[in-house]
Amino acid sequence: MQIELHKAIRELLDTAEYIKDIKGQDFWGIGDLWNRIYEIYANFYDYPLEELKNYYETFKREIEQILLKAEQTLTPYEIVKIVRHPQRFTLLDILENVYDNYVELGGEGELNIDPAIICAKALLSRRVGDEIYFHQVMVIGHEKGHGEEFRRGGSATPWGNEKALRYMKMAETEGIPIHFFIFTPGAYPIEDYPGAAQQIARNLYYLSKIEVPTISFISEGGSGGAEAIGLTDFRLMAEKGYYSVISPEGAAAIEAKIPDGRPPRELIEKMAKALKLTAEDNLKLGTIDKIIPEPPLGARRKDFDFFKRLKFELIKATDQVVLQTRSMKLLRRYALSKQTTESFKYFVNWELSEDEKEILLENRWQKYRSMTQWAVLEPKSLIKSITQRSAKITQSIAYEFKYQVLKKGQKTFKKFLDELLSESSVLMKPVSDPVKSVYNLIVGKKIRPKVRALAEIDVESSVYQSPLALQDKTVTCPQADKYGCPDIWVPDLYGEFCGVCPTCGYHFPLEYNWYLNNIFDRDSVKFFNQELSSSNPLNFEGYAEKLKQARKETGLNSALLSFEAKIGGISLVAIMLVADFRQGTVGVAEGEKFIRAIELAKLTRRPFLSLVHTTGGIRIHEGTLGVVQMPRCTMAVRDYVDSGGLYIVVYDNNSYAGPVASFLGSAPYQFALKSTRLGFAGPRVILETTGQPVPPDYHSVENALKRGHIQGIWDRRELRKRLFFALLTMGGPNLYYR
Amino acid sequence: MKIDFNELTQRLQTLKANPYKIYPVTTPHTGKIVEFKVKEGMKVTGPTGKWLEKPGTPLFILEREKNLKVIRSIYNGIVENIRIELLNKFVEAQETILEIKHTLTQEEIISEILLSTLFVIKAPETARYILNPEIAKKIEKEGLGKVIVKEGTELLIMTFMKRETPIYLTEKGTFVLYRIYFKPFEIVQSNAPLIGLCPVEDLPYLERLIQKIKDEWPT
Numbered sequence: 001m002q003i004e005l006h007k008a009i010r011e012l013l014d015t016a017e018y019i020k021d022i023k024g025q026d027f028w029g030i031g032d033l034w035n036r037i038y039e040i041y042a043n044f045y046d047y048p049l050e051e052l053k054n055y056y057e058t059f060k061r062e063i064e065q066i067l068l069k070a071e072q073t074l075t076p077y078e079i080v081k082i083v084r085h086p087q088r089f090t091l092l093d094i095l096e097n098v099y100d101n102y103v104e105l106g107g108e109g110e111l112n113i114d115p116a117i118i119c120a121k122a123l124l125s126r127r128v129g130d131e132i133y134f135h136q137v138m139v140i141g142h143e144k145g146h147g148e149e150f151r152r153g154g155s156a157t158p159w160g161n162e163k164a165l166r167y168m169k170m171a172e173t174e175g176i177p178i179h180f181f182i183f184t185p186g187a188y189p190i191e192d193y194p195g196a197a198q199q200i201a202r203n204l205y206y207l208s209k210i211e212v213p214t215i216s217f218i219s220e221g222g223s224g225g226a227e228a229i230g231l232t233d234f235r236l237m238a239e240k241g242y243y244s245v246i247s248p249e250g251a252a253a254i255e256a257k258i259p260d261g262r263p264p265r266e267l268i269e270k271m272a273k274a275l276k277l278t279a280e281d282n283l284k285l286g287t288i289d290k291i292i293p294e295p296p297l298g299a300r301r302k303d304f305d306f307f308k309r310l311k312f313e314l315i316k317a318t319d320q321v322v323l324q325t326r327s328m329k330l331l332r333r334y335a336l337s338k339q340t341t342e343s344f345k346y347f348v349n350w351e352l353s354e355d356e357k358e359i360l361l362e363n364r365w366q367k368y369r370s371m372t373q374w375a376v377l378e379p380k381s382l383i384k385s386i387t388q389r390s391a392k393i394t395q396s397i398a399y400e401f402k403y404q405v406l407k408k409g410q411k412t413f414k415k416f417l418d419e420l421l422s423e424s425s426v427l428m429k430p431v432s433d434p435v436k437s438v439y440n441l442i443v444g445k446k447i448r449p450k451v452r453a454l455a456e457i458d459v460e461s462s463v464y465q466s467p468l469a470l471q472d473k474t475v476t477c478p479q480a481d482k483y484g485c486p487d488i489w490v491p492d493l494y495g496e497f498c499g500v501c502p503t504c505g506y507h508f509p510l511e512y513n514w515y516l517n518n519i520f521d522r523d524s525v526k527f528f529n530q531e532l533s534s535s536n537p538l539n540f541e542g543y544a545e546k547l548k549q550a551r552k553e554t555g556l557n558s559a560l561l562s563f564e565a566k567i568g569g570i571s572l573v574a575i576m577l578v579a580d581f582r583q584g585t586v587g588v589a590e591g592e593k594f595i596r597a598i599e600l601a602k603l604t605r606r607p608f609l610s611l612v613h614t615t616g617g618i619r620i621h622e623g624t625l626g627v628v629q630m631p632r633c634t635m636a637v638r639d640y641v642d643s644g645g646l647y648i649v650v651y652d653n654n655s656y657a658g659p660v661a662s663f664l665g666s667a668p669y670q671f672a673l674k675s676t677r678l679g680f681a682g683p684r685v686i687l688e689t690t691g692q693p694v695p696p697d698y699h700s701v702e703n704a705l706k707r708g709h710i711q712g713i714w715d716r717r718e719l720r721k722r723l724f725f726a727l728l729t730m731g732g733p734n735l736y737y738r
Numbered sequence: 739m740k741i742d743f744n745e746l747t748q749r750l751q752t753l754k755a756n757p758y759k760i761y762p763v764t765t766p767h768t769g770k771i772v773e774f775k776v777k778e779g780m781k782v783t784g785p786t787g788k789w790l791e792k793p794g795t796p797l798f799i800l801e802r803e804k805n806l807k808v809i810r811s812i813y814n815g816i817v818e819n820i821r822i823e824l825l826n827k828f829v830e831a832q833e834t835i836l837e838i839k840h841t842l843t844q845e846e847i848i849s850e851i852l853l854s855t856l857f858v859i860k861a862p863e864t865a866r867y868i869l870n871p872e873i874a875k876k877i878e879k880e881g882l883g884k885v886i887v888k889e890g891t892e893l894l895i896m897t898f899m900k901r902e903t904p905i906y907l908t909e910k911g912t913f914v915l916y917r918i919y920f921k922p923f924e925i926v927q928s929n930a931p932l933i934g935l936c937p938v939e940d941l942p943y944l945e946r947l948i949q950k951i952k953d954e955w956p957t
Contacts, residue, residue, distance in 0.1 A: 473804030487767075487805055696791040 071296040077272035097307035114160025138171035141181025155188040180216040187225035189681030196680035201665030208635040231631035240298035244277035325356040375537035457568040464517035469494035507675035524566035533557035543621040560590040562597035573601035579614035587619040591629030617657025633663035769802035815840035856934035865898035
């Protein structure tokens with residue numbers, strides 16, 4: 001009896017400490033209450049039992065009251081604190097309490113490929129009446145640990161994400177659903193092989209067409225790290241969880257423009273509010289599907305009721321995803337809505353047939369395609385939308401006919417003809433050879449050119465002059481100390497030399513118009529979807545003005561240009577991320593434009609080119625609406641590549657974060673111009689996260705090539721030629737019209 | 739091969755009277771000096787940081803064709819003989835604008851003395867080098883400055899693309915292996931010093947000399 005009471009008081013003490021950590025020392029005298037409880041707890045055996053019981057009852061009442069008050073006044077930043085608290089439940093607690101049995105894969109504890117990522121094969125039981133059924137599932141998620149340093153707070157390394165991918169593939173082979181648990185402040189931003197950005201892109205690319213039901217549960221969703229295992233059919237979120245594009249501290253540091261020092265506390269709290277990172281906000285924004293309620297001030301390790309609820313919701317969510325692929329779903333859907341937490345009324349087999357897998361993929365694509373579309377600002381008129389839609393339908397029919405019916409027939413016929421001709425040439429050779437040699441002897445051998453040029457491309461004689469070239473002065477190459485480059489006269493540099501140092505090949509940055517005018521055939525660039533524009537969906541303070549200013553300065557509506565163009569007569573669809581507009585960051589409008597462009601390329605069977613002038617990542621002012629552009633665009637890329645398209649990415653200047661970790665990084669062919677800097681996080685973020693400074697050439701294109709991020713380094717002076725030959729040789733008729 | 743003691747003592751004396759090295763800073767090309775960033779007697783530093791990524795102190799600005807070029811220090815030291823009168827004047831290429839007086843440290847003096855007194859074997863080619871395993875074993879056992887080698891001893895093995903070439907001692911006499919300047923299996927540029935040998939009979943004197951420098955010079 002005494003021991004139990006001792007334990008109960010200990011728990012009260014923990015709760016008091018928890019409230020103190022979240023709400024601060026002064027919240028309704030919690031600091032004082034903690035001291036009083038500690039006094040009793042420390043001198044427990046000095047008091048008689050009856051007195052202790054009385055104390056316990058009073059303390060319990062007081063704590064419950066304070067908990068209620070704390071719950072009512074909870075701010076977004078306090079939610080962030082709850083999520084990071086060592087007393088909060090972690091994935092291992094879920095594995096213990098929600099699943100019936102589990103086997104950890106890829107290591108346990110410190111002996112692990114990556115202790116921040118846990119993969120486990122688990123059994124999940126479902127009670128139907130008196131019967132108990134077991135489901136096999138793959139559980140993959142981040143493990144924050146209760147204060148263990150080696151878990152790095154759930155930051156997955158690149159090889160940790162690779163481990164996750166490996167077990168996803170295994171689950172797909174076995175045909176069992178995957179439950180993802182997201183408890184990460186963000187990916188560990190190091191570039192060691194396989195590379196932070198690259199691996200996230202690979203995971204997204206694979207997840208977009210994985211043929212098993214996938215469910216994710218978000219407690220701490222930190223941007224790219226969360227997305228690496230977050231592209232799923234159903235997204236659950238804990239009531240006291242957060243899902244955000246950047247940590248409030250990071251956002252405050254950017255907003256206050258103090259890259260080094262710590263931003264003030266008030267600004268961090270303001271950012272937490274402005275980023276709209278709570279579960280409720282995310283449900284409103286449509287980035288998650290359902291909220292799982294938690295006890296006041298969040299569930300902790302021993303909230304068994306919460307785990308029970310979580311188990312029920314996980315089974316229900318998986319059922320829902322599976323049933324959506326089945327034909328007889330109405331009745332069971334009705335039954336599903338009437339389900340109670342105690343027991344289920346029926347059993348659903350989670351294995352999918354081939355047809356159902358197709359429906360699953362279609363459902364997933366539709367889900368992400370329609371996500372965040374409401375936030376795009378698009379001037380609409382009824383007539384225009386009708387004409388556009390009808391044009392799209394006729395276009396689609398025409399292209400289907402052209403490529404599916406005509407081209408296929410033509411291809412088969414050509415193949416047959418080729419076969420026939422080569423057969424007959426073998427057959428005729430013994431007969432024709434002697435005749436030929438006699439003929440040659442008499443007439444003299446006709447010399448035929450043996451090698452024929454594949455194609456030729458003219459270098460556009462420059463008609464476009466960069467405004468940078470108008471200054472009459474010289475500049476010093478930044479690598480002059482190393483290579484002894486002489487000074488370069490500016491009109492030469494930005495004119496004839498294409499912004500490249502003729503001595504060492506250093507690439508000076510150029511404005512985006514240069515590419516539009518010098519890479520593509522003259523007057524072939526035709527923009528579309530230009531009216532699509534970034535809006536301010538979160539009502540982020542000051543963002544509307546910033547957008548307005550960017551629009552005024554550049555004359556653009558978003559940071560992404562989408563256009564049709566030609567290179568040496570080869571028609572293609574291209575996008576370009578432009579540095580001038582908010583540092584080429586990606587928001588809702590940019591994502592939507594990208595998807596529409598790549599859909600057009602797919603429809604018209606043309607190659608697709610992403611030219612990256614500069615990208616600074618996902619725009620923080622659009623919160624999670626920006627983050628979900630990563631899975632959305634990657635799905636579109638996967639769809640396009642699977643249908644036989646050729647997708648090429650060319651990087652220039654600086655490319656970092658979200659876009660590189662999704663729709664750019666998932667491209668099969670990526671090239672970079674010399675002097676490009678390429679990576680996941682900048683040097684400052686790496687230093688802050690890992691505590692280790694990185695060498696100055698850490699993000700250089702040479703190192704990116706060594707890590708296998710890109711396929712080659714190109715020179716800007718021959719970019720047009722390189723692209724032309726890439727399109728010709730890597731694409732060719734076989735690829736686009738497969 | 740003998741060490742010239744007289745010359746050595748003389749050199750040490752001059753070094754002691756004037757323990758500095760003067761590095762002249764010259765203009766890389768013609769131009770006008772727009773601004774001096776330093777004053778006479780100011781302390782300047784060369785590039786710093788783990789990868790020497792932080793540039794040195796800016797010294798002056800040279801302008802040619804509207805291109806302002808900041809000339810930075812690549813040595814640590816003190817600015818001297820600064821030619822203030824050249825401000826806003828046109829200067830020729832390779833003209834000395836100022837000097838940086840660098841105080842030699844104890845280690846720098848020792849290594850300089852050793853490089854000039856020891857019999858140094860230089861790398862004949864850009865390749866990887868390792869010590870002859872027998873000598874390496876002896877050094878591990880007895881330490882540097884104890885192992886004696888004679889003419890014709892195989893000292894080093896040069897390895898390049900898996901092709902191995904032995905390097906023999908060609909000098910007459912007996913020597914002590916005194917210094918090793920390279921790390922095994924790392925690429926050594928051609929003509930960089932590999933090992934330093936000291937004639938056996940001169941060893942006591944050299945050791946005394948180094949001890950003297952260590953005692954007399956501030957660290």
